[in-house]
Amino acid sequence: MKITRPYSKANPAAWDASARLQDNGAKWDALWCQRDKDVVSGFTVHTASRRPSGKLRIRNLIVSIFFGFSTSAASAQVTSSKVEIPVVGSKCNERVREVTSVWGDLRIPIQQIGPLSAVVLLHSNAGIVGVGDFYAKALNFAGIATLEVDSYTPRGVRNGNDWSAPVLCDRLQDAWGALSFLAKDGRFNSQQIGVAGFSSGGAVAIMVGMGVRPRRVPRQNDYLPKELVYSAHFALYPGCANIMDDRQRIRSWINPGRPQNWGTTGKPIHIVSGTADDFDFDPKVDCLRMSQEFPEIANQLSVRMIDGATHGFDWPNPPPTSYSSFAKAQTGGVVTMRYSPFDSAVTQKEMVDFFKKQ
Numbered sequence: 001m002k003i004t005r006p007y008s009k010a011n012p013a014a015w016d017a018s019a020r021l022q023d024n025g026a027k028w029d030a031l032w033c034q035r036d037k038d039v040v041s042g043f044t045v046h047t048a049s050r051r052p053s054g055k056l057r058i059r060n061l062i063v064s065i066f067f068g069f070s071t072s073a074a075s076a077q078v079t080s081s082k083v084e085i086p087v088v089g090s091k092c093n094e095r096v097r098e099v100t101s102v103w104g105d106l107r108i109p110i111q112q113i114g115p116l117s118a119v120v121l122l123h124s125n126a127g128i129v130g131v132g133d134f135y136a137k138a139l140n141f142a143g144i145a146t147l148e149v150d151s152y153t154p155r156g157v158r159n160g161n162d163w164s165a166p167v168l169c170d171r172l173q174d175a176w177g178a179l180s181f182l183a184k185d186g187r188f189n190s191q192q193i194g195v196a197g198f199s200s201g202g203a204v205a206i207m208v209g210m211g212v213r214p215r216r217v218p219r220q221n222d223y224l225p226k227e228l229v230y231s232a233h234f235a236l237y238p239g240c241a242n243i244m245d246d247r248q249r250i251r252s253w254i255n256p257g258r259p260q261n262w263g264t265t266g267k268p269i270h271i272v273s274g275t276a277d278d279f280d281f282d283p284k285v286d287c288l289r290m291s292q293e294f295p296e297i298a299n300q301l302s303v304r305m306i307d308g309a310t311h312g313f314d315w316p317n318p319p320p321t322s323y324s325s326f327a328k329a330q331t332g333g334v335v336t337m338r339y340s341p342f343d344s345a346v347t348q349k350e351m352v353d354f355f356k357k358q
Contacts, residue, residue, distance in 0.1 A: 001291035002302035078107040078140045085149065087177040088224050089214025092169035092253075097155045102174050105148045108187065109140050117192040118145040119355055120178040120230075122171070122201030124312070125160025125326065127152045131198055131315050134344070135351055142352045147182060149174050160200060160326070169253060169260075171204050172214040180224055194232040194355045199279070199312065200326070202238030202271070209233040209269040210297055211262045212254045219262070229265040232358040234351055237273045237311050240287040241280040244294075245329035256296055269300045270354055272347055274309025279327045279335050304350070312337040314344040 083106045091098060108116065119139055121132040128150055136146040151174045152158065157165040166174075175195060183190035197205035208230055217224055243250060253260050273280075273287045280286040287305070291298035312318050318337035327333035 001288075001298050003288060003305075077111070078109050080105060080107045082106075083147070083181075085147075085174065085177050085181045087173035087214075088180060088217060089173050089176070090216040091166070091173065092215050093167050095164045096166045096170050097157075097164060099154050102154045102177070103150045104178065104181075105136075105150075106145070107136055107140050107147075108145045109143050112143050115189040115192075116143070116145045116187060117355065117358075118147060118182050118188045118194070119234075120175065120182070120193065120195045121146055121148040122175060122195065122197035122204050123148070123151065124197075124199035124201055125165075126199075126312075126315075126319075127159045129315065131312075134314065135196065135348055138348045138352050139355065142356060144352075144355055145188060147178055149178050168200060168203055168207065168250065169215065171200070172207065172212060172260075175204050175208050176214055176217075176224055179228065179230055183228055190228070192231050192358060194234065194358055195230045196234040196236070196351060196355075197238065198236045198314075199239060202235030203243050205233045205235045206238055206243060206269055206271070207254055209265055209267055209300060210254060210294065211264045212260050213262055215260060226262055229267060232267055232355060233269040234354055235269065235271045236314070236347070237277055237279065238271060238287075239279045239311075239326070240271070240273065240290055241282075241329045242326065244286070244290060245281070249330070256294075264296050264300065267300060268302070268354075268358065269297060271301070271303045272306065272350065273303070274306045274311070274313055274343075276308050276336075276338075277311045278333060279311045279324070281328050306343050306347075309340055309343050310336055310338045313340045314347060315339060316341075 083104050084101045085104050086101045087099060121136060123129070123132055128148065132148045136148060139146050151166055151171050152160075152162075155164070155166055159165065179193055179195070182188045182193050195205045195208060197203070211229075213224070219226070243254070245251075252258070255261065256263070271287050271290070273283065275284045277283040284305070287303050290303070291301050306313065315337060316339050318339055321334060321336040323332065324335045325332045327335050
């Protein structure tokens with residue numbers, strides 16, 4: 001597993017760090033790549049300090065204004081349409097409404113030649129709240145099409161707190177359905193379709209990279225063959241503890257050897273999470289131990305930890321601190337969200353670069 005630490009209070013000049021975990025999981029050998037600045041879509045972001053105060057608040061404001069300007073300009077360069085996405089397989093939760101399709105916002109950059117790369121965006125438990133749009137605009141500006149999937153409205157729910165809201169295994173229907181939908185469209189390169197998710201959507205993106213399919217999809221079929229997989233997976237604050245530590249529910253159907261797990265896809269899985277994400281038990285280490293919990297995906301996995309970032313750090317208007325029954329492997333806990341324009345800007349560029357390389 002590759003670990004990337006773009007910022008360290010102890011080493012403020014360090015922007016990137018790659019590490020190889022030792023067998024005992026307690027230590028790693030790190031190679032620090034030193035540089036004191038990075039260029040974010042033409043704007044130089046200096047890393048002299050980590051948390052905003054004084055000049056740093058001004059810097060964060062400039063970053064926010066700059067990205068708002070650049071992504072607004074990018075939005076004029078796409079055609080956007082609401083599309084119907086057939087789901088695949090079957091729901092896993094009886095109280096969830098059975099649907100044959102969900103909706104999506106398909107954005108295609110204009111003035112692009114040949115089959116396009118594309119990224120499917122999977123929302124959090126909050127639903128469509130503008131976070132996906134923030135990343136979609138940057139991806140579109142880079143010439144990458146996007147399909148933001150709405151898993152809630154077609155099922156008649158407002159958000160993940162509704163009693164009949166789809167859970168992770170239900171949303172696999174949507175994620176794999178979106179891949180199948182785009183792969184059949186000649187405007188897109190079926191070998192260059194990635195997926196990015198936020199919070200619960202990020203958990204789904206990881207599971208897809210692990211090879212977990214929806215219920216009741218036969219191994220031999222003509223709509224979702226085993227070789228049809230996403231080219232890359234980007235998971236933002238996915239609640240790593242939920243994936244690993246809910247052994248009675250989630251682990252019971254995603255573990256290797258279970259009927260829904262067809263074996264790892266072998267494609268890159270990148271996680272970005274914060275060291276202050278109290279959605280996890282221990283946010284500083286929970287995502288880092290995923291390679292030990294799931295050794296079969298260790299070679300696919302890379303993790304970037306953001307010092308001091310909370311859950312939903314890229315949501316400009318997050319809800320107030322409150323109790324979530326989904327936190328801490330669904331044992332429940334108080335979750336704080338705090339917006340960081342600086343971390344949002346850096347992560348937006350990181351996502352674009354990640355998918356451009358695939």
